[in-house]
Amino acid sequence: MGRDAEEASPPVSSSELEQEEDDDDCYLSDQEDDALEESVLQVLEDEHLEDCHWSCSSVITKESLLLAQREDLRKVIELLGLREHHARTLLIHYRWDVERIFELLDQKGRDRLFSEAGIPLQYANNAGPSSSTEVTCNVCFEDVPPSAASEMDCGHNYCNDCWTEYFIVKINEGQSRRVRCMTPKCNAICDEAVIRKLVIARRPDLAERFERFLLESYIEDNDTVKWCPSIPHCGNAIRVKGDIYCEVECTCGCQFCFNCSLQAHSPCSCMMWELWIKKCRDESETVNWITVNTKPCPKCHKPVEKNGGCNLVACICGQAFCWLCGGATGRDHTWSSISGHSCGRFTDDQTKKTEQARRDLYRYMHYHNRYKAHTDSLKQEAKLKRDIQGKISISENKESKIKDYSWVINGLNRLFRSRRVLSYSYPFAFYMFGDEIFKDEMTPEERELKQNLFEDQQQQLEFNVERLSGFLEKDFQNFTDDEVMDTMKHVINLSNVVDRLCKQMYQCIENDLLYPLRTPHNIAPYKSKGLDRASELHISWDSAEQSSKSTKRSQDEHRSQHGVHNNEYASTILGKRALELHGSSSDNRPRQSHKRERQDANGGGALFDLNVPAEVADKI
Amino acid sequence: MVDISRVQKELTECNRDREVSGVSIALHDGANISHLTGTIAGPTDSPYEGGTFTIDIRLPGGYPFEPPKMQFVTKVWHPNISSQNGAICLDILKDQWSPALTLKTALLSLQALLSSPAPDDPQDAVVAQQYLRDYPTFAATARYWTEAFAKSSSTGMEEKVQKLVEMGFPEDLVRSTLKSVDGDENTALEKLCSG
Ligand SMILES: [Zn+2]
Numbered sequence: 064m065g066r067d068a069e070e071a072s073p074p075v076s077s078s079e080l081e082q083e084e085d086d087d088d089c090y091l092s093d094q095e096d097d098a099l100e101e102s103v104l105q106v107l108e109d110e111h112l113e114d115c116h117w118s119c120s121s122v123i124t125k126e127s128l129l130l131a132q133r134e135d136l137r138k139v140i141e142l143l144g145l146r147e148h149h150a151r152t153l154l155i156h157y158r159w160d161v162e163r164i165f166e167l168l169d170q171k172g173r174d175r176l177f178s179e180a181g182i183p184l185q186y187a188n189n190a191g192p193s194s195s196t197e198v199t200c201n202v203c204f205e206d207v208p209p210s211a212a213s214e215m216d217c218g219h220n221y222c223n224d225c226w227t228e229y230f231i232v233k234i235n236e237g238q239s240r241r242v243r244c245m246t247p248k249c250n251a252i253c254d255e256a257v258i259r260k261l262v263i264a265r266r267p268d269l270a271e272r273f274e275r276f277l278l279e280s281y282i283e284d285n286d287t288v289k290w291c292p293s294i295p296h297c298g299n300a301i302r303v304k305g306d307i308y309c310e311v312e313c314t315c316g317c318q319f320c321f322n323c324s325l326q327a328h329s330p331c332s333c334m335m336w337e338l339w340i341k342k343c344r345d346e347s348e349t350v351n352w353i354t355v356n357t358k359p360c361p362k363c364h365k366p367v368e369k370n371g372g373c374n375l376v377a378c379i380c381g382q383a384f385c386w387l388c389g390g391a392t393g394r395d396h397t398w399s400s401i402s403g404h405s406c407g408r409f410t411d412d413q414t415k416k417t418e419q420a421r422r423d424l425y426r427y428m429h430y431h432n433r434y435k436a437h438t439d440s441l442k443q444e445a446k447l448k449r450d451i452q453g454k455i456s457i458s459e460n461k462e463s464k465i466k467d468y469s470w471v472i473n474g475l476n477r478l479f480r481s482r483r484v485l486s487y488s489y490p491f492a493f494y495m496f497g498d499e500i501f502k503d504e505m506t507p508e509e510r511e512l513k514q515n516l517f518e519d520q521q522q523q524l525e526f527n528v529e530r531l532s533g534f535l536e537k538d539f540q541n542f543t544d545d546e547v548m549d550t551m552k553h554v555i556n557l558s559n560v561v562d563r564l565c566k567q568m569y570q571c572i573e574n575d576l577l578y579p580l581r582t583p584h585n586i587a588p589y590k591s592k593g594l595d596r597a598s599e600l601h602i603s604w605d606s607a608e609q610s611s612k613s614t615k616r617s618q619d620e621h622r623s624q625h626g627v628h629n630n631e632y633a634s635t636i637l638g639k640r641a642l643e644l645h646g647s648s649s650d651n652r653p654r655q656s657h658k659r660e661r662q663d664a665n666g667g668g669a670l671f672d673l674n675v676p677a678e679v680a681d682k683i
Numbered sequence: 684m685v686d687i688s689r690v691q692k693e694l695t696e697c698n699r700d701r702e703v704s705g706v707s708i709a710l711h712d713g714a715n716i717s718h719l720t721g722t723i724a725g726p727t728d729s730p731y732e733g734g735t736f737t738i739d740i741r742l743p744g745g746y747p748f749e750p751p752k753m754q755f756v757t758k759v760w761h762p763n764i765s766s767q768n769g770a771i772c773l774d775i776l777k778d779q780w781s782p783a784l785t786l787k788t789a790l791l792s793l794q795a796l797l798s799s800p801a802p803d804d805p806q807d808a809v810v811a812q813q814y815l816r817d818y819p820t821f822a823a824t825a826r827y828w829t830e831a832f833a834k835s836s837s838t839g840m841e842e843k844v845q846k847l848v849e850m851g852f853p854e855d856l857v858r859s860t861l862k863s864v865d866g867d868e869n870t871a872l873e874k875l876c877s878g
C-alpha cells in the first residue's frame with residue numbers, strides 16, 4: 064500500500080511508516096462508537112450485575128486467625144451465655160456459621176440447639192469435692208482420692224490418669240475438636256481447660272498440637288474459609304462472605320478458585336476444569352493418535368503410518384504388511400486385496416473407529432491449540448508489562464503535552480483479564496458442546512444452535528482482544544502527540560468493547576448455556592475489575608479488647624461456677640497470646656505489603672507455625 | 684501397654700456370673716494377656732439358639748483407650764458378621780468404643796447383635812440381602828449353620844452331607860433330611876431312599 068507515495072516523499076521514520084500503514088484501521092468501528100455511547104449506561108448495569116454475585120474476601124494470617132475466631136466466639140458467648148468451650152463446640156458443630164446458629168436458635172429453641180451439638184443443658188452440680196470419700200474410676204477400676212479425679216460438665220467422673228490417657232489417644236487420632244466424655248452414649252464434649260491441664264503435664268508437645276487443632280478448626284470446619292493453595296504455603300487462609308463461587312487473590316499473589324482451590328479457571332466450571340487439566344496432563348489423545356494411525360511393522364516393530372488408500376503398507380525396513388490385520392504379506396496387490404493374503408477383515412468397522420478417534424482428536428486439538436495460544440500469551444505478561452513500562456518512562460521524559468499514560472496500563476490490565484477469560488472459554492466450549500458431560504442435555508440441533516451463538520461471541524471477543532493487543536504493542540514512545548492521542552482513543556475504546564464482550568459472553572454462558580442444564584454448573588462470575596483481591600482481615604482492637612474482656616468474664620464465671628476448677632492455665636495462655644498479637648501489630652511492619660515476607664511466617668515467639676496445616680505437619 | 688491389672692479384673696468379673704450372662708472370657712494361651720478367647724451362648728428365640736460361639740479377642744497396646752479387636756472363630760450366618768472370615772460390623776468396636784466399656788459389655792453387645800441384626804449396615808452383603816428379601820430362607824440357613832458349626836454334636840455334619848451328596852442326592856434335600864433326623868446319618872439315608 065502507498066508504495067508510490069512513499070517513494071516520492073522524503074524518507075520517513077519507520078514508526079511514521081507504520082502509522083501510515085495503520086491509517087486504514089484508524090476509523091472508529093461501529094462497535095467502538097457504540098461503546099462510547101453506552102459506556103456510561105453500561106457501568107450502571109454492570110454494578111447491578113455484579114451485585115447478584117456479591118462476595119468479598121479477606122486474608123486470615125496466623126496473626127489474625129485467633130482474632131477472627133475470638134470474634135465469633137465472643138458473639139456466641141455473649142448472646143447465649145455459654146462457657147468458652149461450649150461456644151466453641153457449638154460453632155464447630157454448625158461450622159462457624161454464627162448467623163445460622165442464631166437462626167436455629169429461633170427455629171429449634173435453645174435446648175435442642177444445645178443438645179444436638181453435645182452441650183449439656185444444665186451444668187452438673189460439681190461445686191467442689193462433695194466428700195473426702197474415694198472415687199471409683201470406671202475405666203481402671205481403681206479407687207482414687209477426689210483430688211486425683213476430674214468431673215466433666217455432664218457429671219461423669221474418672222481418674223486423671225485415665226482421662227489423660229484418653230485425651231492423648233483422641234489428640235493423636237486428630238479428634239481434638241470433638242473429645243467426648245468417656246461414658247458410653249454420653250454426648251458431652253470435654254472441657255478444653257481440663258484437657259489442657261492434664262495433657263500438658265504428661266505430653267506438652269501434644270498439648271501444643273491440641274491448641275493448634277482448636278485454632279485451625281476455624282479454617283478446617285468452616286465452609287467460608289479455605290487455606291491458600293500456594294506452594295510453598297504462605298501460611299494464609301482466605302475467608303469469603305457471600306457467593307462461594309468466586310475467584311480470589313491471596314496477599315501472597317496466589318490466584319485461585321475458592322470453590323475447588325485450583326488455579327482460577329472461570330468461565331470453566333470446577334468440574335470442566337478438573338477434566339480438562341487431567342486430559343491435558345495424560346496426553347492420552349496423542350497416544351490414541353499413534354495407536355489409531357500407525358501399526359507396528361511385523362518385522363522390526365517400528366510404528367508405521369498408513370500412507371495411501373489401499374491396505375498394503377510398507378515399512379522402511381522393506382517389509383510389506385496388511386494394514387487391516389497387521390500380518391506380513393508380499394507386495395503384489397490390487398486395490399481391494401493382497402495376493403496370497405486373506406484376513407477377512409475388510410469391514411467398515413475399523414475405518415469407522417479410526418474416523419471417530421481421529422475426529423475426537425482433531426476436536427481436542429482445535430480447542431487445545433486456541434487455549435494454549437492464549438495461555439502462552441499470558442506467560443509473556445510480565446515481559447510485556449516491563450517493555451511497556453519502559454516505553455512509558457521514555458514517553459514521560461520526552462517533550463510532549465501528554466503526561467498521563469495510565470491508559471496504557473489500564474488497557475494492558477484489560478488485555479490480560481480478557482485473554483484469561485478467552486483462554487478458559489476454549490476448554491469450556493470443549494465440554495459444553497462435547498459428549499463427555501452434557502451428551503444427554505441437548506438435542507444435536509439445540510447444541511448446534513447454542514454453539515453458534517456462543518462461538519459468535521467468542522470470535523468477536525477474540526478479534527477485539529487481538530486488536531487491543533496490537534495497539535498496545537505499538538512503539539508509542541516514538542509517536543507524535545497526535546498519533547499518541549489516536550492510539551489512546553483506540554486503546555480506551557477497545558478496552559470498553561472487550562470488557563462489554565466479556566460480560567456478554569458470560570451472560571450467554573450463565574443464562575443460555577448453563578442455566579437450562581439439569582445438573583447445576585456454577586462458575587465464578589465475570590469481574591470487570593479482575594478477580595477479588597482478598598483484603599487483610601480487619602478486626603478493630605476495640606473489639607479484640609472487648610473479646611478478651613468477655614473471655615475473661617466468662618472465665619471468671621466459669622471459675623466461680625466450678626469452684627475448685629482451675630482455669631488459670633487457660634487464661635494465661637490466652638493472655639500471653641493476646642499480648643503477642645498486640646506486640647506484632649504495634650511494630651511498624653507495613654500491613655499492606657503485597658508479598659508477605661517469609662520470615663514473617665516464622666516470626667519471633669509465635670506459638671504455632673501456621674505455615675503448614677496441622678494435619679500436614681503431623682505427617683512430616 | 685495394655686493395662687494388665689484392668690484386664691485381670693475384667694476376667695474375674697466377667698467369669699463370676701458366666702452362667703447367668705452366657706458370656707465368658709479366657710486367656711487364649713496362658714502367657715499372653717493381650718490374646719483372649721470369648722464365648723457367647725446363642726440367644727434364645729433366635730436362629731442361633733443352642734449354639735456356642737467362639738470369639739477371638741486381641742487387645743491393642745492402647746486398650747482400654749482403643750477398642751479391642753474381635754472376630755468370630757465359629758462360622759455364623761448373620762448380616763453383620765462376615766460368613767467368610769468372621770469379621771464383625773459393630774459400632775462399639777469402632778468409633779463408638781468408650782474406655783468405660785468392657786470386654787464383657789462388648790460380648791453382651793455381640794449377643795444382642797445376634798438377636799437383632801442391623802441389615803442396613805451390613806458386613807456381609809449377601810446375607811443382608813437375603814435377610815431383607817427372604818427372611819425364612821435366611822433364618823433356615825442361620826439355624827443350619829448354628830447346627831453345623833456352633834454345636835459340639837454337630838461336628839462331622841459337613842462330612843455326612845458330603846457323603847450323601849456323593850451318593851447322588853441333591854444337597855438341599857440332604858441337608859433338610861439330615862436336620863429332620865437330628866443328624867443321624869443312617870436314618871437320613873433310609874428316609875432319602877424311601878422317598
Ligand atoms: Zn482410672
Ligand SMILES: [Zn+2]
Pocket residue numbers: 215217218219244245246249250251
Ligand atoms: Zn459424660
Ligand SMILES: [Zn+2]
Pocket residue numbers: 291292293297298299313314315316317
Ligand atoms: Zn497465599
Ligand SMILES: [Zn+2]
Pocket residue numbers: 320321322323324325328332333336
Ligand atoms: Zn474451581
Ligand SMILES: [Zn+2]
Pocket residue numbers: 360361362363364365378379380381382
Ligand atoms: Zn519394519
Ligand SMILES: [Zn+2]
Pocket residue numbers: 371373374375396397398
Ligand atoms: Zn497399493
Ligand SMILES: [Zn+2]
Pocket residue numbers: 385386387388389390404405406407
Ligand atoms: Zn490382513
